[in-house]
Amino acid sequence: MSDAAPTPHEPPILNVQGLSVLAKDRKILDNVTLDFPGHSLTAVVGPSGCGKTTFVRTLNRMVELTPGLRVTGKVNYAGQNIYAREVNPVMVRRRIGMVFQRPTVFPMSIFENAAFGLRLVHESEDVIDRAVTESLVRAGLWDEVKTDLDRSALSLSGGQQQRLCIARALAVNPKVLLLDEPTSALDPAATQRVEQTMERLKQEIVLVLVTHNVSQAARVSDRVAFLHTGHLIEVGATADILERPKNPLTEQFITGRFG
């Protein structure tokens, strides 16, 4: 656990202003405003159904793949509102990577999985070779797969597949990586490997981790944001939120009274 508070002078690469998500009959997210400072891992926690997955999916416009939802408010990436009319969601998703609850490897070789994002933008073979190696190293998978990069990615274990998904997202060199409960389908050993990877990565880029697991947030995050029924209840340094929560709802959640 890191107590390092974010440096206040560094402008956040990603920030959210007055973000609401409306379904047909209810508000999934209600007026959320939140900064994501550089070189930090922010854990978004909350009970199931609180809107945390929807929240993280608004950060790279993945939310638009679910029909029937309307997004209002701003998500600024490097000073630009990604919901502005002239912004192409494809370009947003190329800058802001995402890792999902279940490993989502594609039915192709390990190498091609990691190279997927680069092939989309027609990078040269040299660049791809280097980027694939680098991203597999950064994702902590290189030593396990370096001798058989041509093997089908489907032959890897669940934890390896999830780290391959992280490598795939890293290969395009994003400044922000979104992780939506990345360890919820993994066993404890694999979870630990993924958490080590996250701890290393947060030195380099902004990580946003959605988790229902308070102890995971305690282990890896710098900041915790607590969501409840679509409202951002409280956000702050991990130690502050987990040890001295200001809001009784937060306290009830972290002490396991609901979840």
Place this chain on the structure above:
Amino acid sequence: MNVTGTVAPEGRSLLYDRSARTRWRLGFDRWIGRLLPLLFLVAILPILSLVYYISAKAVPTLSWTVLTSTSPYRTDALGVPIIGTFEVMTVATLLAVLFGLFGGIATAEFLSDRVAGWVRMSANLLVGTPSIILGYFGYFTFVLYFGWGLSFIAGVFTLSFFMTPYIFRTADLAFTSVPRHIREAALGSGAKPAQYILRIGTPIAFPQILTGIFLAMAIGVGETAPIVLTTTPGVLAPHSIYSPVTFLTQLIWENFAQAPSTGLQTLAFQAAFLLMVTVIILNVVVRLISNRFRKRLEGLYQ
């Protein structure tokens, strides 16, 4: 398996049930078990006898000359209808793949749920339409309205309309059944919809689509009504798109009962035999393909 023998003797077990009802049920079960293989035989007997009857009538007179001769002066030559069938099937399949594949992908990936629902219903309706009605549609549309006459091209278009919904349905189903998380991951990596379709969707959907294509071919090659209403048999292989063309099923339709000579009737049996073999081969190919690709995609649908 002798079920009653495995039950413990009286008093040994609480599970022992010696009521008359239970004994009757076990006995009934045993008899049904013996009856089922028999019923299966009854079910496949028509198919076996069909295969035997057609083979017996066709094979003794079938020779390489019969299969390859394209002489217009012989009545025991299948060369012209074989070439005609091959050409019609090739072009009709290409057209049906074009319509069906693009329609299926558009329905699965781009249309709203409501519109897609209507399109799917139309395709199902088309599958359920009797082929003779589709033949009339082809006759009025291509032969008369477009003025193509009874021709190769009119037959090709009518047959491709008949085959399209089969390919459409499998393509639509194949793309909609790509696991949602895989689709989201591809789009989440910044793939444009077209890139997702080409790089991720198609490789996953491919075996199903190929199965649909071969299935449509197996059904199309055996169709008679769309062809006899839109083409006219020719003594030569087609040399232009407006030429007459002979389809194998046409040979059966025209020769089987009405033909004055046993020679022509034999020809009908030979055509039937060829069709049967073609359909069997297509079905076997479908099996082989889907088995081969299922191995490659193992682990994807966990």
